[in-house]
Amino acid sequence: xxxxxxxxxxxxxSQRLLAVAILLAIWQVVIWxxxxxxxxxxxxAIASSIGGALASATFWSALVQTMxxxxxxxxxxxxxxxxxxxxIGSVRALDRSTSILIDFGRSFPVLALMPVVIMLxxxxxxxxxxxxxxxxxxxxLVQTIYGAxxxxxxxxxxxxxxxxxxxxxxxxxLLPSATPFIATGIRISASISILVAxxxxxxxxxPGIGRQITLAQQxxxxxxxxxxxxxxxxxxxxxxxxLHFAEGRILKWNRQTNx
Amino acid sequence: xxxxALRPDSKTEHPALARRSKxxxxxxxxxxxxxxxxxxxxxxxxxxxxxxxxTADSSNVFIPSLESILAxxxxxxxxxxxxxxxxxxxxxxxxxxxxxxxxxxIGGLILGETKRLREIVDPVIHFFRSVPQAALVPLIIxxxxxxxxxxxxxxxxxxMWPVLxxxxxxxxxxxxxxxxxxxxxxxxxxxxxxxxVLPAALPQxxxxxxxxxxxxxxxxxxxxxxxxxxxxxxxxLNSSATFQVPETWAGALLVGVIGYILSLLFIVLERRILGWxxxxxxx
Numbered sequence: 001x002x003x004x005x006x007x008x009x010x011x012x013x014s015q016r017l018l019a020v021a022i023l024l025a026i027w028q029v030v031i032w033x034x035x036x037x038x039x040x041x042x043x044x045a046i047a048s049s050i051g052g053a054l055a056s057a058t059f060w061s062a063l064v065q066t067m068x069x070x071x072x073x074x075x076x077x078x079x080x081x082x083x084x085x086x087x088i089g090s091v092r093a094l095d096r097s098t099s100i101l102i103d104f105g106r107s108f109p110v111l112a113l114m115p116v117v118i119m120l121x122x123x124x125x126x127x128x129x130x131x132x133x134x135x136x137x138x139x140x141l142v143q144t145i146y147g148a149x150x151x152x153x154x155x156x157x158x159x160x161x162x163x164x165x166x167x168x169x170x171x172x173x174l175l176p177s178a179t180p181f182i183a184t185g186i187r188i189s190a191s192i193s194i195l196v197a198x199x200x201x202x203x204x205x206x207p208g209i210g211r212q213i214t215l216a217q218q219x220x221x222x223x224x225x226x227x228x229x230x231x232x233x234x235x236x237x238x239x240x241x242x243l244h245f246a247e248g249r250i251l252k253w254n255r256q257t258n259x
Numbered sequence: 260x261x262x263x264a265l266r267p268d269s270k271t272e273h274p275a276l277a278r279r280s281k282x283x284x285x286x287x288x289x290x291x292x293x294x295x296x297x298x299x300x301x302x303x304x305x306x307x308x309x310x311x312x313x314t315a316d317s318s319n320v321f322i323p324s325l326e327s328i329l330a331x332x333x334x335x336x337x338x339x340x341x342x343x344x345x346x347x348x349x350x351x352x353x354x355x356x357x358x359x360x361x362x363x364x365i366g367g368l369i370l371g372e373t374k375r376l377r378e379i380v381d382p383v384i385h386f387f388r389s390v391p392q393a394a395l396v397p398l399i400i401x402x403x404x405x406x407x408x409x410x411x412x413x414x415x416x417x418x419m420w421p422v423l424x425x426x427x428x429x430x431x432x433x434x435x436x437x438x439x440x441x442x443x444x445x446x447x448x449x450x451x452x453x454x455x456v457l458p459a460a461l462p463q464x465x466x467x468x469x470x471x472x473x474x475x476x477x478x479x480x481x482x483x484x485x486x487x488x489x490x491x492x493x494x495x496l497n498s499s500a501t502f503q504v505p506e507t508w509a510g511a512l513l514v515g516v517i518g519y520i521l522s523l524l525f526i527v528l529e530r531r532i533l534g535w536x537x538x539x540x541x542x
Contacts, residue, residue, distance in 0.1 A: 016382055037403065096298045101306065107515075112515070213394050237388075
């Protein structure tokens with residue numbers, strides 16, 4: 001069985017590479033056929049731009065700027081969201097009172113606020129962090145509330161009858177039962193953080209990958225615009241897979257009982 | 260009937276548990292209902308009141324009073340400036356979402372049913388999903404112009420991935436026994452998709468569309484903030500570029516309200532489409 005999976009993985013990897021190659025070939029054929037606007041770059045041009053970007057200092061500093069804003073905004077959102085969520089989710093009255101406000105907030109497209117935010121805070125890295133934090137807050141908050149709310153009635157009753165102290169209850173009952181939900185919220189918001197950071201840079205010309213994309217587009221350097229887009233996707237993909245992996249390890253106990 | 264049978268008798272209940280239920284029983288129904296409504300709405304009223312009072316005599320040019328924001332919102336809504344823009348934007352959103360749902364469901368059904376294909380294209384799908392939607396906007400608009408088509412394609416591209424991935428998950432969740440049944444009775448492929456796989460995956464698909472909706476709204480606004488000559492995003496951008504600050508706020512606020520209303524409408528729609536599902540006891 002073990003060796004079987006190993007050789008199967010091999011062929012799977014090669015087939016995956018083949019799929020990517022086919023996609024790229026289709027892309028190139030479409031370019032040659034002339035159905036796309038003439039400025040769209042071909043595969044070789046994008047590939048050489050990707051290589052060029054890796055060697056350039058501009059790319060690395062843009063990447064660092066984007067990542068810094070995304071990660072700091074995300075961390076702020078995770079801390080605030082978890083604390084607020086645990087509080088709101090465990091106090092019923094608070095849960096009811098805030099539900100409309102939270103529903104409104106989570107369905108609010110924060111990027112639509114960009115002109116307003118730029119007016120208030122200027123096109124700075126701090127502004128970018130604020131917008132990222134505002135966007136990442138909702139998934140964490142909503143998930144944490146769900147997690148804190150959803151406790152088996154038997155557990156709730158047991159805790160009440162034995163008059164478990166509040167802090168112990170929080171640490172041993174509330175937190176473990178909410179953790180899987182919080183983890184999902186954290187994972188979702190991590191992907192959002194990159195998306196929003198790049199989006200903010202596109203709209204406000206704050207330094208970072210997003211700004212490089214618009215600059216390249218304005219300078220008619222389409223190949224490098226696509227190269228930066230590729231890296232933006234790669235970063236998002238890398239973060240999502242990493243967190244998925246981490247969640248699987250940390251929450252092993254939960255997955256096992258669920259399956 | 261079964262509900263009461265499952266619950267312990269109130270006499271044998273622990274006093275600590277009985278206390279809470281007694282308090283709830285005392286109030287009459289209308290009073291309880293009014294209290295519920297009050298409990299749900301007071302905070303939003305307070306927030307708006309604070310906003311109103313705090314900005315009432317604001318001297319900061321960039322923070323206009325809520326009164327003037329609402330006044331300009333009311334004016335531009337009634338004279339049709341915003342309304343036509345909103346109709347344009349929402350039309351784009353609807354077309355984009357429709358394309359995304361159609362492509363996502365069809366692709367998801369195919370990929371969900373064929374394990375090999377799914378495994379092969381899995382990394383590609385996850386990569387495309389991770390591409391920042393807002394970053395696509397300059398490329399697509401730069402290449403295809405500021406017309407309606409490019410905006411719809413961008414929305415469709417961004418909204419497709421959650422629908423696709425959720426459809427795949429939904430298809431994978433089809434009860435194995437039902438799947439075997441369908442195979443044993445040699446249900447034709449088309450019928451199998453339409454009557455077995457699709458209904459079973461529907462709750463997941465609807466959840467995917469729910470995720471796609473706010474993404475679509477964001478891309479809709481961003482595509483117009485970037486380059487447009489009409490629409491809600493254009494209204495916001497244009498008013499901020501001409502320093503009509505209350506109008507900028509009004510536009511952003513309106514987008515938020517539209518987002519909220521659409522998500523409420525979607526919940527209603529979801530209840531209708533999935534009535535059978537919620538009735539079956541799933542939460």
